Amino acid sequence: xxxxxxxxxxxxxxxxxxxxxxxxxxxxxxxxxxxxxxxxxxxxxxxxxxxxxxxxxxxxxxxxxxxxxxxxxxxxxxxxxxxxxxxxxxxxxxxxxxxxxxxxxxxxxxxxxxxxxxxxxxxxxxxxxxxxxxxxxxxxxxxxxxxxxxxxxxxxxxxxxxxxxxxxxxxxxxxxxxxxxxxxxxxxxxxxxxxxxxxxxxxxxxxxxxxxxxxxxxxxxxxxxxxxxxxxxxxxxxxxxxxxxxxxxxxxxxxxxxxxxxxxxxxxxxxxxxxxxxxxxxxxxxxxxxxxxxxxxxxxxxxxxxxxxxxxxxxxxxxxxxxxxxxxxxxxxxxxxxxxxxxxxxxxxxxxxxxxxxxxxxxxxxxxxxxxxxxxxxxxxxxxxxxxxxxxxxxxxxxxxxxxxxxxxxxxxxxxxxxxxxxxxxxxxxxxxxxxxxxxxxxxxxxxxxxxxxxxxxxxxxxxxxxxxxxxxxxxxxxxxxxxxxxxxxxxxxxxxxxxxxxxxxxxxxxxxxxxxxxxxxxxxxxxxxxxxxxxxxxxxxxxxxxxxxxxxxxxxxxxxxxxxxxxxxxxxxxxxxxxxxxxxxxxxxxxxxxx
Amino acid sequence: xxxxxxxxxxxxxxxxxxxxxxxxxxxxxxxxxxxxxxxxxxxxxxxxxxxxxxxxxxxxxxxxxxxxxxxxxxxxxxxxxxxxxxxxxxxxxxxxxxxxx
Numbered sequence: 001x002x003x004x005x006x007x008x009x010x011x012x013x014x015x016x017x018x019x020x021x022x023x024x025x026x027x028x029x030x031x032x033x034x035x036x037x038x039x040x041x042x043x044x045x046x047x048x049x050x051x052x053x054x055x056x057x058x059x060x061x062x063x064x065x066x067x068x069x070x071x072x073x074x075x076x077x078x079x080x081x082x083x084x085x086x087x088x089x090x091x092x093x094x095x096x097x098x099x100x101x102x103x104x105x106x107x108x109x110x111x112x113x114x115x116x117x118x119x120x121x122x123x124x125x126x127x128x129x130x131x132x133x134x135x136x137x138x139x140x141x142x143x144x145x146x147x148x149x150x151x152x153x154x155x156x157x158x159x160x161x162x163x164x165x166x167x168x169x170x171x172x173x174x175x176x177x178x179x180x181x182x183x184x185x186x187x188x189x190x191x192x193x194x195x196x197x198x199x200x201x202x203x204x205x206x207x208x209x210x211x212x213x214x215x216x217x218x219x220x221x222x223x224x225x226x227x228x229x230x231x232x233x234x235x236x237x238x239x240x241x242x243x244x245x246x247x248x249x250x251x252x253x254x255x256x257x258x259x260x261x262x263x264x265x266x267x268x269x270x271x272x273x274x275x276x277x278x279x280x281x282x283x284x285x286x287x288x289x290x291x292x293x294x295x296x297x298x299x300x301x302x303x304x305x306x307x308x309x310x311x312x313x314x315x316x317x318x319x320x321x322x323x324x325x326x327x328x329x330x331x332x333x334x335x336x337x338x339x340x341x342x343x344x345x346x347x348x349x350x351x352x353x354x355x356x357x358x359x360x361x362x363x364x365x366x367x368x369x370x371x372x373x374x375x376x377x378x379x380x381x382x383x384x385x386x387x388x389x390x391x392x393x394x395x396x397x398x399x400x401x402x403x404x405x406x407x408x409x410x411x412x413x414x415x416x417x418x419x420x421x422x423x424x425x426x427x428x429x430x431x432x433x434x435x436x437x438x439x440x441x442x443x444x445x446x447x448x449x450x451x452x453x454x455x456x457x458x459x460x461x462x463x464x465x466x467x468x469x470x471x472x473x474x475x476x477x478x479x480x481x482x483x484x485x486x487x488x489x490x491x492x493x494x495x496x497x498x499x500x501x502x503x504x505x506x507x508x509x510x511x512x513x514x515x516x517x518x519x520x521x522x523x524x525x526x527x528x529x530x531x532x533x534x535x536x537x538x539x540x541x542x543x544x545x546x547x548x549x550x551x552x553x554x555x556x557x558x559x560x561x562x563x564x565x566x567x568x569x570x571x572x573x574x575x576x577x578x579x580x581x582x583x584x585x586x587x588x589x590x591x592x593x594x595x596x
Numbered sequence: 597x598x599x600x601x602x603x604x605x606x607x608x609x610x611x612x613x614x615x616x617x618x619x620x621x622x623x624x625x626x627x628x629x630x631x632x633x634x635x636x637x638x639x640x641x642x643x644x645x646x647x648x649x650x651x652x653x654x655x656x657x658x659x660x661x662x663x664x665x666x667x668x669x670x671x672x673x674x675x676x677x678x679x680x681x682x683x684x685x686x687x688x689x690x691x692x693x694x695x696x697x
Contacts, residue, residue, distance in 0.1 A: 140690060144680050265664055321691070322690065322692050325692075340604075376640070378640050385652060389657050405607055408608060456633075456635075457634045457636045462649070464647070464649035464653060467627045468650045468651075480661065483672070485674060486672070486677060487668070487671045487672055488673060
């Protein structure tokens with residue numbers, strides 16, 4: 001029995017749960033939604049590292065492997081389910097099932113990708129993730145959410161097509177559908193396309209705006225759930241498939257800096273957090289590019305801790321949005337007076353993301369930086385250290401400062417509901433627990449790490465970096481004053497470009513269409529109609545002119561007769577004599593033709 | 597004593613702000629002074645300079661903020677740039693209406 005139970009892919013548990021969720025109501029549904037991911041967490045812990053079940057696919061292909069269990073997939077499985085359980089506790093206030101059903105499908109699909117051992121299974125789950133996450137966004141049911149979902153779907157269709165093209169080329173050239181690490185030395189168009197497909201979901205430069213565009217338009221819970229899975233699934237696929245691909249180091253560094261710049265510019269608190277995801281994922285993408293055991297282990301540790309503190313930050317922002325209905329920094333401020341617990345927990349998340357000692361960021365992100373030191377990658381190291389300082393600026397201080405302190409805007413919301421506080425409390429506890437006792441986390445990493453976070457030297461340098469960053473923030477505070485503005489991102493190209501393209505197509509193609517319609521339907525048809533109406537009489541009149549001239553009529557009389565003839569022809573009202581005459585003439589012509 | 601409902605406004609007081617500023621300067625100074633007492637093992641040479649991380653944090657963040665201001669001049673737009681602020685007054689379903697808890 002247990003042998004059979006451990007053959008069940010964790011994703012199927014959540015898919016089944018999505019069906020059951022539709023049948024449940026009220027409190028029972030809320031409790032079920034927390035218990036299900038918690039049970040799936042336990043289920044994952046019971047999965048053995050032995051060869052998983054195989055499913056026959058097409059005759060010429062290898063069998064599908066929907067459940068590949070190793071330390072890498074298990075580590076992501078743990079954090080995905082743990083985060084889901086706490087997120088659904090936070091979401092106790094949600095009355096409708098729609099969003100939760102799609103969230104379960106989405107999380108299940110993310111688990112499907114994590115445990116997929118072959119490219120076909122991976123692709124199917126990959127697309128299911130894109131579809132289900134779109135429903136999570138659209139569930140907020142505002143016009144802006146619908147428009148953002150449309151753009152989100154377009155970008156992910158593009159990314160999915162890149163991935164599909166890459167898979168088709170790779171499978172047809174190598175003959176294998178297995179998803180293992182690709183060799184950088186043998187890079188070809190197929191593997192580059194797969195990498196591009198993964199990078200779209202990782203929010204890499206030029207493909208990042210779907211994230212900062214769509215996530216902040218999702219509901220309070222929707223944004224929270226979305227923040228954890230799509231990008232981190234992409235990180236997993238990069239760690240699995242592309243370790244040591246050097247361009248990823250550069251891409252990761254660009255992401256880390258780009259995220260900071262835009263998070264500093266942004267006014268909407270949830271958009272600050274969205275850009276902050278890009279910054280954090282940059283560290284992980286960079287680690288995949290370094291590709292050493294230490295870097296990979298560091299990226300997994302960082303992903304694990306990042307999901308916890310980033311969820312915590314989205315929860316505190318969500319609680320504020322839930323209570324005030326506002327998410328712009330220019331509308332918020334002074335909330336420490338009435339939402340102290342939300343501030344406390346959100347503050348712990350802010351400290352953790354900044355890698356302050358005694359928090360989980362300090363014991364995880366710093367492994368990646370240590371890996372750059374070991375590999376003597378000076379520029380990568382320098383940029384990641386700068387980005388670490390920048391994280392403290394935008395997420396560590398800016399977010400809590402402008403929301404909870406700054407200028408009192410007269411808002412006096414109630415403290416967040418109890419279930420929200422419990423969820424935040426659990427994650428805040430984990431942030432500190434993993435900061436003090438990281439060994440538990442280190443034990444589940446794919447490679448053993450020989451890393452000591454707490455050395456005197458490390459503590460001093462980290463505190464110098466952070467304290468002086470904080471000093472700069474407060475010295476430059478007048479410069480950082482929020483403005484009620486948005487910042488143009490890559491989405492400008494398809495938002496404005498899309499409209500321009502539409503106008504261009506409208507002007508050109510519809511212009512041609514209109515011209516053709518005018519010429520054919522209006523002018524030509526009218527001309528044909530006129531021709532058919534008047535031509536026979538005109539021709540007849542023309543033929544009769546020599547006859548009329550023969551019988552001695554002058555030009556005025558001829559014109560008069562001709563006009564009369566045309567008028568009669570139009571009315572179809574010839575005197576019988578003329579009709580009979582015409583018929584005789586016709587017969588005569590036919591007779592003559594026949595004779596000839 | 598009668599004002600038991602007086603709001604907690606410690607962070608708004610000028611005296612508290614002065615105290616926080618002093619604490620921040622103090623923490624900065626302490627972090628640099630502490631470096632005298634630890635044995636560092638630099639990897640690149642440049643990171644062995646005394647107070648390197650303090651300088652990195654200070655200069656790095658200053659540069660980033662100035663870059664952000666420059667970038668802002670270029671990419672900042674008004675909120676209705678995309679003409680999608682048409683329903684700003686609509687309260688989405690997921691906002692607490694003040695009654696539910």
